[in-house]
Amino acid sequence: MSDKSQQDHRSVGVAVLGHGTVGSEVLRLIGEYSEDLTHRIGGTLDIKGVAVSDLEKHKDSPAAHLMTTDAMSLIERDDVDIVVEVIGGIDYPRQLVLAALNAGKSVITANKALVAAHSAELDDAADRAGVDLYYEAAVAAAIPVIGPLRRSLAGDRVVAVKGIVNGTTNFILDAMDSTGASYDDMLAEATRLGYAEADPTADVEGHDAASKAAILASLAFHTRVTADDVYCEGISKITADDINAAKKAGQTIKLLAICERNGDKVSARVHPTLIPREHPLASVSQSFNAIFVEAEAAGRLMFYGNGAGGAPTASAVLGDLVGAARNKVHGGRAPGASTYANLEIADFGEVETRYHVDMDVDDQLGVLARIADQFSGAGISLRTVRQEEKGDNARLIVVTHHAPERDLAGVVEKLKAMDEVKSVNSVIRLESE
């Protein structure tokens, strides 16, 4: 292996697109672990260039001499075998990733929004070129969940994936739960501590989690699920009162991504969810992530860890990079997204879960019976009913058995129209398993 031409043959050229928190950490780790990586790959990783938008901004970086603003030319260089995309956004990285795949380069991306929106196009391009497209870092950073779904569970049938996949919202909900403070105050705290971005919309409204749910559902059910297929409700309407009521009932509220297979239909959704305090996901604190995968033969598996941050995300990118580089050196190809099963995506109205409905009602004889009639009229049976005094009115909290979203939504409309119902304060879904 000391033969020069052999060594050249075993060099793998890498282009890194982006030099933010993740990109700079990827470069640092490739430097720090270079000897290990060479052994694990059976060849060397050679960084051929780093694409940035502004050379001036990065002029003091140790990688400054590798930088270019011409990402497309870098991708097209003959000596670039693998492209690492860590820019963010959708349209521009989409063009770059497609160009790379079409030019026969394997691609590693950490871009959940891109993968969730354009997986069909990207997968097709990778398949046509016979190259690898990896994105472990797109979901829960270094927590291995895409690898296990693609490989470890390749001989099993996944029936559900449920988890906390957004650290920002988990930090806010956890802080609301432990301090009793309001959503606005804890969002401000998350922003101050760097857990939330200046514009927190993508996190708090659930869009980030929805992208991850789309990716997880696609891999779990071998069916193309895009972010548009994911029902999405964020945490911005969750009040301190909701959290405190949950606490009293031995529960907590988490933003869950829930992907399920029911017969030959699949569904994916993101919404605030009441879970019992003894549920393993209830103890996931701060900005940690945790994902349950339930498969027919394997049973329930849980994966837990740090779901964000430069180093954990870079760890996932490097794991993928070693895999793609090994394939360049030794041949072979990663299993693709492989959406052969092509199952039907259930209409959200068909999806069944349990509900916690909190309302203010007239404190009069017979009101409870009339409200219960609305549920039973829609075929929804009640699991628990709790009534408390609340000034001149009564507060009524109803927990249902499993019922379809459509039916529950119909009942809520009818409740809102009843004179005896002063307000429907919240409707929160419940998971007990």
Next chain:
Amino acid sequence: MSDKSQQDHRSVGVAVLGHGTVGSEVLRLIGEYSEDLTHRIGGTLDIKGVAVSDLEKHKDSPAAHLMTTDAMSLIERDDVDIVVEVIGGIDYPRQLVLAALNAGKSVITANKALVAAHSAELDDAADRAGVDLYYEAAVAAAIPVIGPLRRSLAGDRVVAVKGIVNGTTNFILDAMDSTGASYDDMLAEATRLGYAEADPTADVEGHDAASKAAILASLAFHTRVTADDVYCEGISKITADDINAAKKAGQTIKLLAICERNGDKVSARVHPTLIPREHPLASVSQSFNAIFVEAEAAGRLMFYGNGAGGAPTASAVLGDLVGAARNKVHGGRAPGASTYANLEIADFGEVETRYHVDMDVDDQLGVLARIADQFSGAGISLRTVRQEEKGDNARLIVVTHHAPERDLAGVVEKLKAMDEVKSVNSVIRLESE
């Protein structure tokens, strides 16, 4: 793809050695999921034969027509590409697996004892033949931990792997903790419920966990670690009293496998360990398994699930089988065990941890000082000391700061020789992180 010769080319011949709980479940799942597996592999799995020791015993099996007692001839058949070994034992399966690898067949094994004892020989044979050797099922059944160590963390540096990797002992310790019953009673309960085998030695003395620790340490640190390198202490000496004392102190006792890298040395050990009740491993109940992996960039990851049983083990075997079959169809090879780092294995005497020493001592003035002197004389500082009345004597419980095993062992010998020390009841190691 309807072309006959194409189809033949894409058929992957499989020999299954063994038809016990796991073997029969593997065959059942291959049948049940055949359509899915064909899509995921890009070819069909064809079972060419099933090797058993007694044809008569399996004559009513749906796979009876495929059975043979001549495992070696089955392995050597030209149409067998992959061999699945689920026999158990060491010597006989070793011969079979080596024969398969030497004949250029990829091998999937669930046999932790075999891999932990003979990984060097097996890896070399796989490398020489350029074929795959997979054994995800050998550690924690369907919980993906070998895959993540080999692939997902391939771009990171693992510093520790700690976990509960034996379901039988966790069931017994958990039952002792929740009922206050004795080890013997809970072992009997575990046997009655099928969690312990008729001869439970391999489980309760930690040998099974030690094999798994050897496999995990080898992959985590890219260094050959065999079961003989693993310090191993089982749970048979843990008393109801130990458990109750732990409970009072807000702790519980778990049998942990602990693999650590310290600088350029690595260590692996299995022993009962006191952990705080709020430690994530403390809530792992019944026969569940959970493994923490700590890596420099990824931080701490946890993997949790069912660590044993026919279906979960078969799920792991099938995941490996799909991977090996994909490589037969598409080319490529799994990353090998790759023990390039070849780090030194620390002498157990050098390994540092904290200790909980429980002893009966004379209830006299000055005894505590003389005992404390023994620790400080060996350079071991104490974290807490608790003294209680115990009949005519006193019970003294000392918890140390980190200290090397060798030094602690020396102190215990000296304590035992002191007239004032009536008995050293237990020495249990502690993990707080």
